[in-house]
Amino acid sequence: MVDIPEHLLQRSAEARAKALGISVEQALAEMKGESDPTVISKEPEVKTIDETPAPAAETPAPAAETPAPAAETPEEVDFAPEVKVTQRLLTVVKAKPIQKAVSEPVDKVNTWPHLMLPEFVSLMAMTAFLILLSAILQAPLLEEANPNVTPNPAKAPWYFLGLQELLSYWDPQIAGVMIPLVLGIAIWMAFPYIDRNPETHPSKRKFAIMFYTFFLAGAGVLTIIGVLFRGPGWNWTYPWIDGIWFDDLLDWIHFE
Amino acid sequence: MQKLSLRDRIKKARASASDSFRGGKLMSSIFRPGSPFRKGYVDSPRNRSYVVMNNVLYHLHPVKVKRHGVRLSYTLCLGGLSFFLFIVLTITGIWLMFYFRPTELAYVDIQTLQTSIAFGSLVRNMHRWGAHLMVLVVFLHMSRVFYHGAYKAPREFNWVIGVILLLLTLLLSFTGYLLPWDQLAIWAVTVGGNMAGYTPVIGAQAKFGLFAGLEATTATLLRFYVLHVLFLPFIIVIFMAVHFWRVRKDGGISGPL
Ligand code: HEM
Numbered sequence: 182m183v184d185i186p187e188h189l190l191q192r193s194a195e196a197r198a199k200a201l202g203i204s205v206e207q208a209l210a211e212m213k214g215e216s217d218p219t220v221i222s223k224e225p226e227v228k229t230i231d232e233t234p235a236p237a238a239e240t241p242a243p244a245a246e247t248p249a250p251a252a253e254t255p256e257e258v259d260f261a262p263e264v265k266v267t268q269r270l271l272t273v274v275k276a277k278p279i280q281k282a283v284s285e286p287v288d289k290v291n292t293w294p295h296l297m298l299p300e301f302v303s304l305m306a307m308t309a310f311l312i313l314l315s316a317i318l319q320a321p322l323l324e325e326a327n328p329n330v331t332p333n334p335a336k337a338p339w340y341f342l343g344l345q346e347l348l349s350y351w352d353p354q355i356a357g358v359m360i361p362l363v364l365g366i367a368i369w370m371a372f373p374y375i376d377r378n379p380e381t382h383p384s385k386r387k388f389a390i391m392f393y394t395f396f397l398a399g400a401g402v403l404t405i406i407g408v409l410f411r412g413p414g415w416n417w418t419y420p421w422i423d424g425i426w427f428d429d430l431l432d433w434i435h436f437e
Numbered sequence: 438m439q440k441l442s443l444r445d446r447i448k449k450a451r452a453s454a455s456d457s458f459r460g461g462k463l464m465s466s467i468f469r470p471g472s473p474f475r476k477g478y479v480d481s482p483r484n485r486s487y488v489v490m491n492n493v494l495y496h497l498h499p500v501k502v503k504r505h506g507v508r509l510s511y512t513l514c515l516g517g518l519s520f521f522l523f524i525v526l527t528i529t530g531i532w533l534m535f536y537f538r539p540t541e542l543a544y545v546d547i548q549t550l551q552t553s554i555a556f557g558s559l560v561r562n563m564h565r566w567g568a569h570l571m572v573l574v575v576f577l578h579m580s581r582v583f584y585h586g587a588y589k590a591p592r593e594f595n596w597v598i599g600v601i602l603l604l605l606t607l608l609l610s611f612t613g614y615l616l617p618w619d620q621l622a623i624w625a626v627t628v629g630g631n632m633a634g635y636t637p638v639i640g641a642q643a644k645f646g647l648f649a650g651l652e653a654t655t656a657t658l659l660r661f662y663v664l665h666v667l668f669l670p671f672i673i674v675i676f677m678a679v680h681f682w683r684v685r686k687d688g689g690i691s692g693p694l
Contacts, residue, residue, distance in 0.1 A: 241513070258676040265495050271565075273474055287443075287503055288501055288503065288504040288505075289501040289502060289504060290501065290502065290503075290504050290507060291482065291485040291486070291489075291500065291501055292485075292489050292495075292499060292500055292501060293485050293488040293489050293495070293497045293501050294485070294505045294520035295465055295502070295507045296498065296502050297489075297495065297519055298512065299497070299507065299509055300514060302519055303509070303514040303517070303518060304518070306519075307518055307521060307522070311525065311557075311563055311566060311570065312563065314566050315563040315566055315567075316559060316560075316562075318562065318566065319511070319558070319562065320561055320562045320565040320566065321619075321620045321621055322548070322551065322617055322619050322621075323619040324548060324619060324620050325544040325618065325619060325620070326544065326618045326619055326620060326622060326623035326653075327620065327623075328652060328653065328654070330625065331618070331624065332620055332624050333679065335624040335625070335627065335628050336624075336625060336628065336634070337625050337629045338610065338611060338614050338629065339569075340572050340607060340610070340624050341628075341629055341632070343613075345628060346477035346691040348632060348635070359635045359637055359640070363636070366600070366604070366614075369600055370596075370597050370600045370601075371597075372588065372596065373588040373589060373590075373592070373593035373594075373596045373597075374593060376588075378589075379589060379590065380586070381585060381587070381589060381691070381692065381694055382694050383584070383694070386586060389583075389586070390584065393583050393584070395499075395576040397580065403594070428621050429621065432523070
């Protein structure tokens, strides 16, 4: 047998002494086999950890079939009484997976190849598309930056053009347009906590679907106006009459 | 004994060479059991699991997924493509960094890149169009998630992470926009930064912090550069990790409808 370090022995003797109500020296002697072990007369207090509610609350049917384990009278387990008092919590097994013997069957397939192959194909298709696009369309590079020459109109990147269009309707300094914007982002983040309807099928969440579609359409229309229908002085222009002011994409036309 | 034709003999020799290579110590040390690159890979359910489990990259995936989830029409692969575009942008972006200085020389560096460096123009275009595409794809991914109601319990928090990812994607794109240091870059960023200036209460400070001054200068360029190549990618990778982890912890893909 391995020699148990003195300090560990001391520590467990203290714990044992405390549990059995004997002196530390006595416990130490017992543990070293120099004295007969103290016999506990009363049933040791065994604390059970019960995190989950009674199974009856969740699954009434199986609970009836499998009576709580406590109902079974334990046989006299008198071997090694010290085991009972030095037990420690090793792990907490959540009751759910054990008591719910049958989880709902889900129709599953192997990730390899059924998911990874389509993924690989779409990845390759995307790469091919991007390389092709980049070979055809030249990214714009206008004259060098010059803080003294303001282009007219000066447009934000396209994904902010809807916002720029929106801002052009009010004097932002007065109307404080950023308040609704920041609020909008916060609401957008909190959306799952606002929409408490558990249904996922479109026919059962018509309002949410309408709401998002309206949002999409609005953002789309504003962005298209910003991209195609705004010219010098942010005045309304018709792309087919006045031309387009959108260097982000259109510079490639003039390239070489 | 039947005499083999030359062709068959070559075929046999090749097969045995392939076997001894794939079964050799080197390949067995690189590829873990169940890899198709090892000798004796057969298509069995166990090997199908091993392929996923024994590869550090693939095991982002669970071994099995819901059948409806692999139908292309469910996710349209949009989340995966967002991630993939991010990888492409990282690779092309690092390549661009070799030729780019975020100073008064930035514009000249881009010109040089386009005219005198092999594949310079192509890689720059890939980085730029890829960035536009990523904004679009992330937006479409969000729309897909919304229309499926995929943000509902227990996935609420992953939607929150998602919105943060969207904002980070926009910020990455916006900070990159300034870097070519041409008229398009500086004025688009000026317009965008001025919008930030309209933020109530802290508007002036937000704008000053963004521009590193009162207007877009080379100090802004340096600031945007550091944000673009280091800070924001670092943050977005962390949020992506949480996002993917939550997809699995929330019970895999949502649905079916
Ligand atoms: C950088 C951006 C993003 C990346 C790389 C990304 C990646 C992914 C991936 C790979 C999935 C697995 C399923 C799928 O492909 O659809 C997923 C699911 C999900 N994403 Fe994203 N995502 C991003 C942005 C967003 C945004 C902007 C939102 C919403 C605001 C969002 C919300 C969700 C939700 C709720 C799921 C779970 C969907 C389900 O279980 O059906 N993600 N994401």
